[in-house]
Amino acid sequence: MTATQYSLAELMICAASKAFDNEGEVLATGIGVIPRLAASVSMSTNNTDLMMTDSEAYLLSEPNPIGARGDDFVQRNETWMGFSRIFDNVWSGKRHAMIGPTQIDQYGQSNISALGSDYDKPKIQMLGARGLPGNSISHANSFFVPNHNKRVFVANECDMVCSIGYNPERLPKGYQLDDVDIRLVISDICVMDWQGPNHQLRLVSVHPGVSVKEVIEKTGFEIHVGENIPTTAAPTAEQLALIAKFDPHNLRSKQLKDNPPGVRPTASDTEE
Amino acid sequence: MNKLKTAAEMVAELRDGMTIGIGGWGPRRKPMALIREILRSDLKDLTIVSYGGADVGMLCAAGKVKKLVFAFVSLDFIPLEPFFRKAREQGDLEVMEIDEGMLLLGLRAAAWGCPFIPTQVGLGTDVLKQNPDLKVIDSPYDDKEWVAMPALKLDAALVHVDHADERGVCQISGPDHYMDDWFVRAASKSYITCDELVESDHFNSEEAARQVFWERSLTSAVCQIAGGAHPTSCPPFYGIDNKHLLQYNKYAKEGGFGAYSDEFISNKTEQDYQDLIGGIDAIRQIPQTRY
Numbered sequence: 227m228t229a230t231q232y233s234l235a236e237l238m239i240c241a242a243s244k245a246f247d248n249e250g251e252v253l254a255t256g257i258g259v260i261p262r263l264a265a266s267v268s269m270s271t272n273n274t275d276l277m278m279t280d281s282e283a284y285l286l287s288e289p290n291p292i293g294a295r296g297d298d299f300v301q302r303n304e305t306w307m308g309f310s311r312i313f314d315n316v317w318s319g320k321r322h323a324m325i326g327p328t329q330i331d332q333y334g335q336s337n338i339s340a341l342g343s344d345y346d347k348p349k350i351q352m353l354g355a356r357g358l359p360g361n362s363i364s365h366a367n368s369f370f371v372p373n374h375n376k377r378v379f380v381a382n383e384c385d386m387v388c389s390i391g392y393n394p395e396r397l398p399k400g401y402q403l404d405d406v407d408i409r410l411v412i413s414d415i416c417v418m419d420w421q422g423p424n425h426q427l428r429l430v431s432v433h434p435g436v437s438v439k440e441v442i443e444k445t446g447f448e449i450h451v452g453e454n455i456p457t458t459a460a461p462t463a464e465q466l467a468l469i470a471k472f473d474p475h476n477l478r479s480k481q482l483k484d485n486p487p488g489v490r491p492t493a494s495d496t497e498e
Numbered sequence: 499m500n501k502l503k504t505a506a507e508m509v510a511e512l513r514d515g516m517t518i519g520i521g522g523w524g525p526r527r528k529p530m531a532l533i534r535e536i537l538r539s540d541l542k543d544l545t546i547v548s549y550g551g552a553d554v555g556m557l558c559a560a561g562k563v564k565k566l567v568f569a570f571v572s573l574d575f576i577p578l579e580p581f582f583r584k585a586r587e588q589g590d591l592e593v594m595e596i597d598e599g600m601l602l603l604g605l606r607a608a609a610w611g612c613p614f615i616p617t618q619v620g621l622g623t624d625v626l627k628q629n630p631d632l633k634v635i636d637s638p639y640d641d642k643e644w645v646a647m648p649a650l651k652l653d654a655a656l657v658h659v660d661h662a663d664e665r666g667v668c669q670i671s672g673p674d675h676y677m678d679d680w681f682v683r684a685a686s687k688s689y690i691t692c693d694e695l696v697e698s699d700h701f702n703s704e705e706a707a708r709q710v711f712w713e714r715s716l717t718s719a720v721c722q723i724a725g726g727a728h729p730t731s732c733p734p735f736y737g738i739d740n741k742h743l744l745q746y747n748k749y750a751k752e753g754g755f756g757a758y759s760d761e762f763i764s765n766k767t768e769q770d771y772q773d774l775i776g777g778i779d780a781i782r783q784i785p786q787t788r789y
Contacts, residue, residue: 281789283673294788308674309523313599317619335623339595340586345628347589352578354550354570359597360619390622398621398634400642406622 228460230489234414235478236469237433237488238370239263240461242412245368246322247272252365253285253321254278259292259477261324261370264412266472267465283308293475316357322366322409328352329377329384330369332427332447334391334408334420336362337384345386355388362389366407372482374413376446379427392425414482416441417458422450431458435490460488501666503719505535505768508689511719512541512654515564519605519650519685520548521657521678522730524572525738527670528553529658529691531726534763534771536562547605547650549598549677551730552746555581558591559755566591567650569598573743575787580750596625596632596647602677604650609683616644655685658727660735662692666717667701669709672733679711687718693735695722725772725781737786742775 242264246254254265254276262281266289269276278289285305307315315321327336338356342349361367367389371378383393390396392403403425411418411427415436422428428450429441438455461469469478479485509532512518522528533553543564548554550571557563559581571582585591596604603615616637620626626634626645633646657678661669668690670678682688701707726732729739729746749758762771772778 290789292789309676310602310680313602316599344589345624348586351583351586353572354568355595355597355623355625356570357598359621359623359625360599362623363618363621386628387622387624393622396622398618398643399636400640401621 229463229466230460232461232466232488233479234433234486234488234490235260235481236461236466237458238412238414239267239469239478240465241417241431241458242324242368242370242410243267243271243465245324245410245412246276249273249276249322249366251275251320252277253315255321255323257323257325258370259473259481260372261326262292263469263472263478264324265289267468270468271464279307289472291472291474292477313360316360316364319365321361321364322368323361324368324370325358326370326372327378327388329380330371330411331380331382331384331391333383333393334406334425334427335384335387335393336369336389336391337386339386339388341385343385355386358388359390362391362406362408366409368408368410368412371411371413374415374441374444376444379445379447381446392420415444418449426450428452429455431456433458433490434460434488500664501717501720502664503721505531505691505721505723508532508719508721509535509539509541511687511689512536514541515543515545516653517545517547517651519652519655519681520546520553521655521676521681522551522553522727523549523674523676524551524570525574525730525743526551526674527658527672527676527727527732528730529656529726530728530730531658531691531723531768532656532689533557534768537759537763547601547652547681549601550582551579552743555579556755558582558585560759564592565594567594567596567601567604569596569601573747574738575740576743576747580747581755584750594629596620596629600625600645600647601650602680603647605677605680605684607647607649608651609680612649614646614648617647618642618644619647620645650684652681652685653687655681655688657681657688658691658693658732660693660732661696661700661706662690662717662720662722663696663698663700664720665698666690666714666720667698667710668692668712668717668720669701669706670711671706671709672731675711682712682716688716689719689721690717691721691723691726693722693724693726693732695720723768725778726768728772728775728781731786733786736781736784739775739781739784740787
């Protein structure tokens with residue numbers, strides 16, 4: 227049954243969960259509340275073979291609810307999986323990570339390291355490249371974007387390219403573009419993938435009340451738009467119940483500014 | 499062999515310009531008492547290799563770091579380390595920014611005596627552009643190119659563990675030993691602080707022996723400092739002191755690191771430091787973070 231009352235965060239969780247549904251037995255790593263809940267929903271419904279960790283050192287046979295848990299809570303450990311062992315998994319390719327980069331460019335390259343044109347003196351220093359170089363060349367990756375705009379979807383290449391994408395200029399010797407495996411992009415206004423011509427970013431669906439025009443205007447580079455773009459599927463009652471179970475402290479309500487509803491006023495009502 | 503030393507004696511063995519690896523991960527099980535001891539010393543021009551947290555932030559803020567080898571620096575719940583950020587944005591820091599798995603490979607290469615380990619990690623990214631010294635090589639076995647991740651040889655590794663004996667048998671009984679074994683194996687000398695010093699028969703337990711991740715011959719010196727990882731975590735004894743890290747973060751906006759150091763570190767002993775935060779009993783009350 228499809229729900230009628232749901233938040234935008236919940237819509238994004240369900241849309242993002244699809245990224246993991248056909249992955250089979252891989253480690254799903256969702257960094258941040260919405261990606262983690264997306265993996266938790268998929269593991270509990272369409273892909274029960276999925277693996278997840280406790281964000282520390284164990285693989286779980288059932289996802290943990292996020293945040294403080296009661297003293298009687300028993301974590302469903304099944305395998306020790308310390309950080310050093312994560313790399314053995316990453317480099318084997320049996321993983322799908324979903325992260326929220328600060329910049330994404332037309333090639334699907336992403337940046338979480340630093341902003342500004344001078345690498346030696348960045349305008350804003352962020353995390354560092356972390357595991358993106360290794361993730362991007364080893365296994366499937368999806369992106370989560372809480373605020374779709376041109377500062378995220380940048381017109382030029384990312385200031386610091388942390389992950390390999392579909393850029394022919396940067397293709398390493400002996401590699402094909404198809405060796406890179408970037409899957410879905412779930413933003414607060416739409417779902418996209420990289421299956422346009424020559425791996426161009428392609429619009430898959432728009433969230434309720436969002437126009438195709440809005441997506442084009444808020445993206446800093448050209449995207450592929452086919453005929454008849456569908457609306458992103460609403461969460462089901464089962465999915466909403468699972469989300470509530472895995473997020474008992476309702477942290478999902480704090481992930482998007484003002485926690486907007488899933489169905490927004492039509493674009494013509496809100497155009498400035 | 500009795501390897502007991504004081505933290506001051508350990509730091510006195512370090513030299514300007516050394517390459518020093520720091521165990522732990524972000525805000526977890528960092529040898530912070532040794533970091534504070536370095537902050538009180540005259541040491542300078544260090545090359546630091548770390549899965550960085552406040553250890554890196556403090557050393558940067560105090561001007562101890564010439565070069566940083568890193569994949570990230572983060573306090574986790576405060577994603578951006580404020581003093582590392584400041585040092586980078588002022589252009590103060592020479593860096594080698596690599597993938598966190600490349601860092602592991604660099605330590606392994608050093609541990610195994612290899613000049614490099616080939617990896618696909620880094621190809622197609624600015625990690626190669628920003629590190630022109632990183633060589634890309636042809637494979638003798640296939641037609642692909644590979645990044646030759648060089649050995650990250652350390653002059654010293656600094657690591658905090660929960661239990662150790664005076665001979666340098668070290669136990670990490672928390673859920674993850676991170677890359678600490680590789681830091682130790684990559685280093686000429688390893689300086690270990692522990693929350694509890696135990697008799698050697700503590701390790702007669704098979705469970706305890708399985709939580710020892712390197713041979714004692716790799717441990718150069720041991721010092722018991724209960725609470726020595728504060729404000730980072732050391733399970734099973736205490737979690738991350740988020741309250742203290744928030745306070746630390748606030749100094750980046752008001753007062754600067756000098757004011758933080760005046761309040762907690764400079765001209766103070768480790769005992770003074772712990773008294774300021776309520777003593778070891780208060781540290782051991784800090785719950786483990788639930789993710």
